[in-house]
Amino acid sequence: VSPFNDATTSYFHRSVGGYHGAKLARYQDLIDRYLNDLDDGVLDMLNTRYLIVPGDDGQPEAVRRPSPNGAAWFVDRIVAGDTPQQEIDLLGETDLKTTAVVGSRDRGEAEKTLPARAEGDSTAVRTIALTEYRPNYLKYEYSSPEEAVAVFSEIYYDRGWTAWVDGEQAPAFRADYVLRAMRLPAGRHTVEWRFRAPRWEAVEGVTLACSLLILLGAAAALIHCFRKKKETSHEG
Known part of the structure; x- marks a missing residue:
């Protein structure tokens, strides 16, 4: 079946496809520009772990992908596009594992210098993990020796979703055309996303x-x- 015109998979699993009569326009852009062509970088940023493909016997088979970015990850650099067209173009030209793409309205975040990280410095190890998931609530635990920017593999939607760090509401912004991102303080902290x-x-x-x-x-x-x-x- 077409992954973007059938909701069967999404009934059982979190899926990059599914069907709704009122898709977000930016996500439809992503489908038309990258997902229909199975672009690895965009599939990775959406944390796509499996593709359902025809097997040797012609029956559907789930194939594990080796390189998804995970539920969230830290980036070392931010690049900005002046227009939505430039933003979506940058997705195909950027290493999204290390760099976040932002739009003009988030240029303020882009102009802030991210801390330099010493290559191979064990003290600079950063970790972030999803520890709880519900449709209206997500919880992450992270550790970072310095202030850092994290990208979350969840669709950005500011009408109802708010971000919290250790119980205090914190600012968030859109990154990678459709995802969520935050600038996080150094140390060990808890990030929550709540929908109301x-x-x-x-x-x-x-x-x-x-x-x-x-x-x-x-x-x-x-x-x-x-x-x-x-x-x-x-x-x-």
Whole structure:
């Protein structure tokens, strides 16, 4: 089946394909420009671990890819594109394992100098790992001897998603055309991504008010029935 017009795989696994009638335009750009051609660099940044291909007997077979970037990774350099077209072009010209591509609105992040790292210096080892995953919540543990930029293999969507470091909300930006990125402080810390629908507090307020009205209505109905039954028994 076409991976981008069928949702079967996505029902069972996290998938770079799937189907929705209202795809994000940037992700559709990525499909048209890179994913249809199985571009290794873009598949790696999306942490694609397997491809389903025809096997020797013609039946579908899952083949392990050797080079996915992982759920998150640190980069040593940032490059910026002045336009969305330049951003998407840079994906095919950049080593996305070591460099993050950002757009013009995030140029401020691009202009900050990343700390120089001594090659082969064991004290400069950085690690970051996904430790908890739910559709509306992701948790990462990381360690870095210096301030660093991390890219997360999750689609950037700022309407509801917020980033937190050790329980305090922190700024995030879009990188690699469709992914999330953050500048993280040195040391050992916890990063969380939380999703809460916009205006959720208002929805909760309306729901609470409606629930209270229903309960009050039910209580009033019970009181009315009790009084009516009591009056009937007195008349008898």
